[in-house]
Amino acid sequence: MIMEIRPIFASMRKHMIPATLIVLEIALACAVLCNAVFMISQRVSDIHLPNAIDEQSLVTVTLRGTDDKLAGSDVPRNLAALRGIAGVQSAAVISTLPLSTNNWGWSFGTKPESTITDQSTTNVSLFFVGPGIDKTLGLRVVQGRFFNDDDYANSSLGSAPLPETHAVVLTKSLVEKMWPGQPALGKTMYTTGHYYTVVGVMADVLRPNIGGQNYSTAFFPLGAAGSKGVQAYYVMHCDPQDRDRIVREAELKLATINPGAVAKGQTYSEIRTKYFANMSSMAWMLVLVCVVMLAVTAFGIVGLTSFWVNQRRRQIGVRRAVGATRGHIMRYFQTENFLLSTAGVVFGMALAFGINAYLMQHYELNRMPWYYLPCGAIALWVIGQLSVFGPARRAAAVPPVVATRSA
Amino acid sequence: MFGYYLDLALRSLKRHRMLTGLMVLAIALGIGASMTMLTVLHVLSGDPIPGRSAQLYYPQLDPQDLKGMTSSKEPPDQVTLIDGQNLLRAKRADRQALMTGGSVPLMPEQSMLDPFYVEARYTSADFFPMFEAPFLYGTGWTAADDDAHARDVVIARSLNDKLFQGANSVGRSVRLAGVSWRIVGVLDKWQPNPHFYDLNTGSFAYAEQVFLPLQTMLELRLDRNGSSDCWGNSGGGAAGILPMDGCVWLQFWVELDTPAKAAAYKDFLLRYSQDQKTAGRFQRAPNVRLRNVMQWLDYNMVVPDDVRLQTGLAFGFLLVCLVNTVGLMLAKFMRRAGELGVRRALGASRRALFAQLLMEAGVVGLVGGVGGLLLAMFGLWLVRQRPSDYAALAHLDPAMLYATFVLSLCATLLAGLLPAWRACQIAPALQLKSN
Numbered sequence: 001m002i003m004e005i006r007p008i009f010a011s012m013r014k015h016m017i018p019a020t021l022i023v024l025e026i027a028l029a030c031a032v033l034c035n036a037v038f039m040i041s042q043r044v045s046d047i048h049l050p051n052a053i054d055e056q057s058l059v060t061v062t063l064r065g066t067d068d069k070l071a072g073s074d075v076p077r078n079l080a081a082l083r084g085i086a087g088v089q090s091a092a093v094i095s096t097l098p099l100s101t102n103n104w105g106w107s108f109g110t111k112p113e114s115t116i117t118d119q120s121t122t123n124v125s126l127f128f129v130g131p132g133i134d135k136t137l138g139l140r141v142v143q144g145r146f147f148n149d150d151d152y153a154n155s156s157l158g159s160a161p162l163p164e165t166h167a168v169v170l171t172k173s174l175v176e177k178m179w180p181g182q183p184a185l186g187k188t189m190y191t192t193g194h195y196y197t198v199v200g201v202m203a204d205v206l207r208p209n210i211g212g213q214n215y216s217t218a219f220f221p222l223g224a225a226g227s228k229g230v231q232a233y234y235v236m237h238c239d240p241q242d243r244d245r246i247v248r249e250a251e252l253k254l255a256t257i258n259p260g261a262v263a264k265g266q267t268y269s270e271i272r273t274k275y276f277a278n279m280s281s282m283a284w285m286l287v288l289v290c291v292v293m294l295a296v297t298a299f300g301i302v303g304l305t306s307f308w309v310n311q312r313r314r315q316i317g318v319r320r321a322v323g324a325t326r327g328h329i330m331r332y333f334q335t336e337n338f339l340l341s342t343a344g345v346v347f348g349m350a351l352a353f354g355i356n357a358y359l360m361q362h363y364e365l366n367r368m369p370w371y372y373l374p375c376g377a378i379a380l381w382v383i384g385q386l387s388v389f390g391p392a393r394r395a396a397a398v399p400p401v402v403a404t405r406s407a
Numbered sequence: 408m409f410g411y412y413l414d415l416a417l418r419s420l421k422r423h424r425m426l427t428g429l430m431v432l433a434i435a436l437g438i439g440a441s442m443t444m445l446t447v448l449h450v451l452s453g454d455p456i457p458g459r460s461a462q463l464y465y466p467q468l469d470p471q472d473l474k475g476m477t478s479s480k481e482p483p484d485q486v487t488l489i490d491g492q493n494l495l496r497a498k499r500a501d502r503q504a505l506m507t508g509g510s511v512p513l514m515p516e517q518s519m520l521d522p523f524y525v526e527a528r529y530t531s532a533d534f535f536p537m538f539e540a541p542f543l544y545g546t547g548w549t550a551a552d553d554d555a556h557a558r559d560v561v562i563a564r565s566l567n568d569k570l571f572q573g574a575n576s577v578g579r580s581v582r583l584a585g586v587s588w589r590i591v592g593v594l595d596k597w598q599p600n601p602h603f604y605d606l607n608t609g610s611f612a613y614a615e616q617v618f619l620p621l622q623t624m625l626e627l628r629l630d631r632n633g634s635s636d637c638w639g640n641s642g643g644g645a646a647g648i649l650p651m652d653g654c655v656w657l658q659f660w661v662e663l664d665t666p667a668k669a670a671a672y673k674d675f676l677l678r679y680s681q682d683q684k685t686a687g688r689f690q691r692a693p694n695v696r697l698r699n700v701m702q703w704l705d706y707n708m709v710v711p712d713d714v715r716l717q718t719g720l721a722f723g724f725l726l727v728c729l730v731n732t733v734g735l736m737l738a739k740f741m742r743r744a745g746e747l748g749v750r751r752a753l754g755a756s757r758r759a760l761f762a763q764l765l766m767e768a769g770v771v772g773l774v775g776g777v778g779g780l781l782l783a784m785f786g787l788w789l790v791r792q793r794p795s796d797y798a799a800l801a802h803l804d805p806a807m808l809y810a811t812f813v814l815s816l817c818a819t820l821l822a823g824l825l826p827a828w829r830a831c832q833i834a835p836a837l838q839l840k841s842n
Contacts, residue, residue: 300731307738
């Protein structure tokens with residue numbers, strides 16, 4: 001092997017420009033590839049963020065334009081009607097849903113003097129939930145309990161946009177953020193004029209808008225009578241195959257019994273897909289660019305190596321004539337490509353790292369994990385070897401007799 | 408000379424179809440990808456109201472208490488109701504309008520239509536002339552109507568088509584939020600992109616269907632949406648509850664025709680802030696901003712980061728394609744060393760050879776540009792299929808069409824420089840001898 005590398009270097013020195021071009025091309029491709037794949041993986045992990053509700057079994061209808069004062073009688077009547085639809089296993093109302101973009105945020109502190117603008121407070125998305133929501137959404141309570149009938153009956157919305165109650169259920173991530181390493185049950189969170197005691201902790205449910213703290217979600221009980229009509233989302237749990245039919249039936253039913261109001265139904269999967277539509281289109285775009293870029297790089301290597309082989313037909317003939325086997329010739333070009341790729345990959349990794357650092361400074365992007373760099377390197381090594389295979393074989397096929405022809 | 412070089416270039420390109428094809432493909436792919444993203448960027452960063460964007464300003468005040476809701480030095484992005492009304496009544500600008508957004512249920516009189524929600528803008532009389540909203544029928548309401556809490560409405564053409572089949576509906580009435588409103592005007596198709604006067608609604612492809620007087624909305628307490636930011640113990644904004652005094656939730660725009668007027672208005676804002684502080688309403692030192700439309704869009708970073716990233720990536724890709732083209736062109740030119748040697752020996756200068764080779768590169772660039780254009784059109788079609796809010800806007804305009812060819816030609820000529828220079832270094836004698 002060592003014996004073979006020295007003549008390769010000698011030949012490269014004579015063909016500085018094409019050699020530099022291959023190195024440059026591989027370096028650029030490596031840098032762009034690493035960053036693009038990293039961006040894709042970030043989007044994909046966002047798109048697949050876990051969400052502790054039965055997403056595949058949920059159907060929702062939003063009802064707007066009803067008389068807020070009649071919510072106390074309207075909501076139970078509407079729910080009873082929805083439960084009458086064949087296939088609906090349970091139904092409940094809620095003020096918003098994860099990923100619905102309909103966010104109601106509020107800041108809470110862990111001390112009584114916390115005010116809304118204090119630095120040490122945590123911004124939380126508020127969900128006002130009606131009876132039966134735990135079963136309907138398929139929430140998993142991991143500590144304590146969910147709300148009971150008294151909690152719902154004793155809660156209402158007053159003139160402030162916060163419910164007049166003292167019970168709250170938080171997600172696991174949120175209690176860990178607010179009271180790190182401490183048992184959360186019985187702890188109290190405060191804002192000016194209101195305080196709430198944690199009665200239960202549930203598995204992580206996403207906020208209506210993600211970004212930053214994805215699971216800072218708080219559920220508050222709210223009975224229909226005191227709800228002022230803020231619980232506009234009617235949620236139903238059903239078998240996944242019944243979803244489309246139930247969306248249509250539920251929408252029609254609510255529209256019929258609430259003349260003058262506007263009912264709009266969708267499955268939960270649709271809400272999630274809609275939320276991530278931009279992200280998934282970006283991911284697809286990046287994939288397309290990566291594939292095409294790798295193809296272009298491969299073509300470039302094929303083109304340059306073919307030219308190279310053609311230029312050196314006589315030298316190859318001489319080597320064959322003095323005893324080199326086809327294998328030797330093949331290996332010569334493969335080794336040469338490997339050396340060039342290695343140089344390219346080294347520059348490429350440095351460049352990839354630099355681009356990532358730049359993007360981190362100017363955009364909301366995380367640091368690229370180290371293993372992206374060797375993975376990108378391996379990908380380009382493989383592509384280099386694949387593209388050199390054809391030209392190398394043609395080089396190996398050069399008969400020794402070429403050496404005897406006058407050039 | 409030009410014609411001769413062109414002929415030579417075409418002959419040479421035809422001889423090595425494979426290599427030529429690869430070069431054209433690489434250029435076309437690079438140009439296609441980068442032009443697709445550049446067009447999206449161009450469309451998104453365009454001027455929503457050309458010709459007037461330099462005269463329209465967005466005043467910002469800082470009414471927060473000392474704790475505030477943000478730690479930044481910038482004043483809030485919107486105004487409180489009190490400040491908005493004060494500035495509106497002061498009438499210190501050529502035109503001014505206070506506004507916020509919402510949605511209201513519409514009960515059609517036609518029995519075959521179900522009730523539906525329409526997007527609403529609650530604003531004041533100057534809105535229409537200030538933003539040059541085009542009227543199909545009728546006009547906007549007047550300042551007197553604002554003061555009288557008139558139940559006047561201006562509707563969009565799409566809603567007019569839906570309710571009245573496109574007929575002139577001025578003078579007829581429509582039921583919104585349980586109240587009857589008189590139609591005073593119908594707007595022709597109008598959708599500024601981005602939706603600069605209120606960026607909380609989503610910046611692109613958003614248009615209101617009804618425009619209602621803000622003062623009437625306040626009286627009737629119609630539902631609003633959009634963002635409201637509060638400090639101190641303020642809150643509100645829940646169904647039917649308007650945000651409290653310690654909340655900013657309205658947008659205020661002014662028209663100032665000359666830079667002198669803009670400077671004077673900024674002074675007025677400073678004096679206003681000082682007066683409010685003296686009166687005890689403001690607690691902070693006067694902190695005002697007066698940005699025009701483009702500055703306001705810039706400040707709000709309206710172009711999605713994703714689009715900027717993708718554009719950068721597309722240019723990275725173009726660079727890879729160019730390096731690739733340099734390599735292929737080098738291979739091609741060097742292979743013709745013999746032919747070039749003969750030309751040199753017959754008396755062609757290096758400069759002539761250089762020109763000939765660059766002509767060849769230019770032809771590749773032009774053909775690649777055509778391919779790139781087709782690919783960009785295909786790419787934009789793909790973008791339009793996506794559900795992003797800006798997707799529908801992704802179209803190639805003449806400026807970008809022209810830019811495609813310029814970019815393609817410049818890129819290939821640049822890529823051709825090194826190979827052409829290298830090929831011109833050939834010693835003619837050596838080439839002649841070896842053949």
